Amino acid sequence: MRFLKNFKKSGALTLLLAFSFAFAAAQQQDEEALQLINKHRKKQYKEFKGSESPLLPKDKKRFKGLNYYPIDLKYRVQAKFRRTENEPLFKMKTTTTRLPEYTKYGEVTFSIDSTSYTLEVYQSPEIMKRPGYEDYLFIPFTDLTNGEETYEVGRYLEFRIPKSEDVIIDFNLCYNPYCSYNPNYSCPIPPAPNQLPIAIPVGEKKFKDH
Template sequence: MQCNVLAQGFVKEIEEHREHYKADFLASENSPLQEGDIDNIRFYEPNEAFKVKCKFKAVKKSEPFEIPTSSGKTKVYSVFGQLTFKVNGKKAKLNVYRSMALMRNPLYKDYLFIPFKDLTSGPETYGGGRYLDLRMKELEGGEIWLDFNKAYNPYCAYSAGYNCPIPPEENHLKVRIEAGEKNYAGEIKYD
């Protein structure tokens, strides 16, 4: 009985997260989506198997480098550390990045970024990759629960004209992540 209650709590948490996520589109003046577009955002069913425990190893010194974006421009990041974990029975790792621009903004100075691609990228999920966000305090203690159910599409999945970082090669997972946001079901805007 307790297991069923925990599973229901997890599903409720993910559903609430997704409602906030969709509401943020309507609250942001930079949003590529309008109210009528929100119904075209699709997700995999919540799946607790894609909430994975990771070991975190900080990178002592990382030189800033440029990550290409979908618009052909670049954004400057540094590698903050690396997460290692198992998903679908396979070992995997992802680099965690820190934006050099955002670290100067008091609201985002502890913001961390995980762009990734996996074997669903293209046919089921946005081909340009998906993202996860963290805050530094979540990595205290050397371990973290990374929840792929919260993976989301960049704005480029909905409309042209945005500068969305393309996940570096080292963040291309050789496993299917059937969790989080799927391909957008609406029409992509090219204005």
């Protein structure tokens, strides 16, 4: 009986320690995610204040920062990446007459509120030739906030060629295309497969009403 009591105590202690370690690991991951999001926002602020800012001169003079939703790690989701092979080049529509070439590089599938969604991931043959962008991919998308709280054309997520099928998609990092600040820019319009039928209330909001 003493052995059984000790075993039960030992088992309970093991479960408690395992839970504690798991909780601590999750908490650390959340803290790292928050640091990454805040770093992204500080980088954007610096870029928009800099000499290569996309802002119109009148907007840059009174620029005090971009508009964001509050951070919500519910929209930092675990996803599965699937590489799609032998995809043809296609011309992606933009906010102007420009038609840059892209290819579908793969797909990411994830769940929000127990519903599964898939977004296509694209690669630009031209952009990948630039130093530091050899593994660059991007995910343009729309959601139900567009035209209301966010830019009507859609928003973007940066992505890099992953080393495994397990990836993180953090919508807190989604940002507006440059044409949302300045009509002199030409920006890709998210293709139909990337039109999400839900609201994504995180990331960058509309800069101003046009």
